[in-house]
Amino acid sequence: MPRLRGERLVSRSMAVAALLAGFTAGTTATRAQAQEAADQPFMAGAPLDLSSNARTYGGFRFAESMAYDEARDLYVAVNAGIAQDVIPNDGYISLINPDGSAHTLKWIGVDRNGLTLNHPLGSDIVNGLLYVADINVVRWFDMASGEPRGSVAVEDAQRFNDIEVAEDGTIWATQTGTEESGTWRVYRIGPDGEASVVVEGAPLARPNGIAFDPDGNIVVVNVNDNAVLTFSPEGELVGTEHAVDGGNDGLVVLDDGTKYVSSVRIGTVSRIRPGEAAEVVASGIPSAASMAYDSKRNRLLIPMNNWNAITIVDLD
Numbered sequence: 001m002p003r004l005r006g007e008r009l010v011s012r013s014m015a016v017a018a019l020l021a022g023f024t025a026g027t028t029a030t031r032a033q034a035q036e037a038a039d040q041p042f043m044a045g046a047p048l049d050l051s052s053n054a055r056t057y058g059g060f061r062f063a064e065s066m067a068y069d070e071a072r073d074l075y076v077a078v079n080a081g082i083a084q085d086v087i088p089n090d091g092y093i094s095l096i097n098p099d100g101s102a103h104t105l106k107w108i109g110v111d112r113n114g115l116t117l118n119h120p121l122g123s124d125i126v127n128g129l130l131y132v133a134d135i136n137v138v139r140w141f142d143m144a145s146g147e148p149r150g151s152v153a154v155e156d157a158q159r160f161n162d163i164e165v166a167e168d169g170t171i172w173a174t175q176t177g178t179e180e181s182g183t184w185r186v187y188r189i190g191p192d193g194e195a196s197v198v199v200e201g202a203p204l205a206r207p208n209g210i211a212f213d214p215d216g217n218i219v220v221v222n223v224n225d226n227a228v229l230t231f232s233p234e235g236e237l238v239g240t241e242h243a244v245d246g247g248n249d250g251l252v253v254l255d256d257g258t259k260y261v262s263s264v265r266i267g268t269v270s271r272i273r274p275g276e277a278a279e280v281v282a283s284g285i286p287s288a289a290s291m292a293y294d295s296k297r298n299r300l301l302i303p304m305n306n307w308n309a310i311t312i313v314d315l316d
Helices: 003-036
Strands: 056-057 064-070 076-080 092-096 100-108 120-126 129-134 137-142 147-153 164-165 171-177 183-189 195-200 207-212 220-222 227-231 237-242 248-255 257-261 267-271 279-282 292-294 300-303 311-314
Touching: 056 147, 076 120, 076 292, 120 164, 120 257, 120 292, 129 164, 137 171, 164 207, 171 207, 171 279, 183 207, 220 248
Parallel strands: 064 120, 207 248
Antiparallel strands: 056 311, 064 076, 076 092, 092 100, 120 129, 129 137, 137 147, 164 171, 171 183, 183 195, 207 220, 220 227, 227 237, 248 257, 257 267, 267 279, 292 300, 300 311
């Protein structure tokens, strides 16, 4: 019996040593970052200065995009999880009730059995499938069971940001890229998996949110300016509008052509009615990212990235 206890102690010691060795290799940069942060003046967080039509709910991990599941009347929040270079394959999907309470906090991602979801960003629900952009891959899942149903990788893509999916399964995706204009792209991925670049460079300026308009055109917003760009499916620029603020991320286009644009940098939501100038309809929402629209309640669903929360904005 004493020998067995000793073996257990040795085994535990070896496991701890191995774990510490792994941590040491991965935390050198983290320590440097922590020291750099410690050299800065301390700052406490301030209460959110939300407009009166907005409510915020927490409990997420880098929620980047949302979608509305009309069939079950639930909100879908896509969480990137822990950073990919710290914990690979940590993305997960949450289901939220319309009152803001949790339905299933980890619906897709409660385990990793057969699941790859590394750093998911944009999402869309079409024909009972949840499509999710995951680095240079688009994955889709069954909305009834949550099971993975397929994926397509685009080898020359750096990282997809937002996506919009047509009824026939054609995927339109933005690549925000770097400050190099050659990396600013809109991709088209056909139902057969063939990918092509439809738009590249200016007037894109780090493109982010993407959506269809009622005429079947492709609308894109930029992070680097306040332009709201409308392209034909062939990539021809057919119209330019402007949100109130720049630094834009989320985009919702209604059936009547009204556009809602969220600024991830400023924290406002602009509304652009057809033929009218943009107006701010919500403010004080930090890191307002890729929005969705609840058509039953006429409200916007806004994830807040590293604030690990979502905001619901009721519209008039």
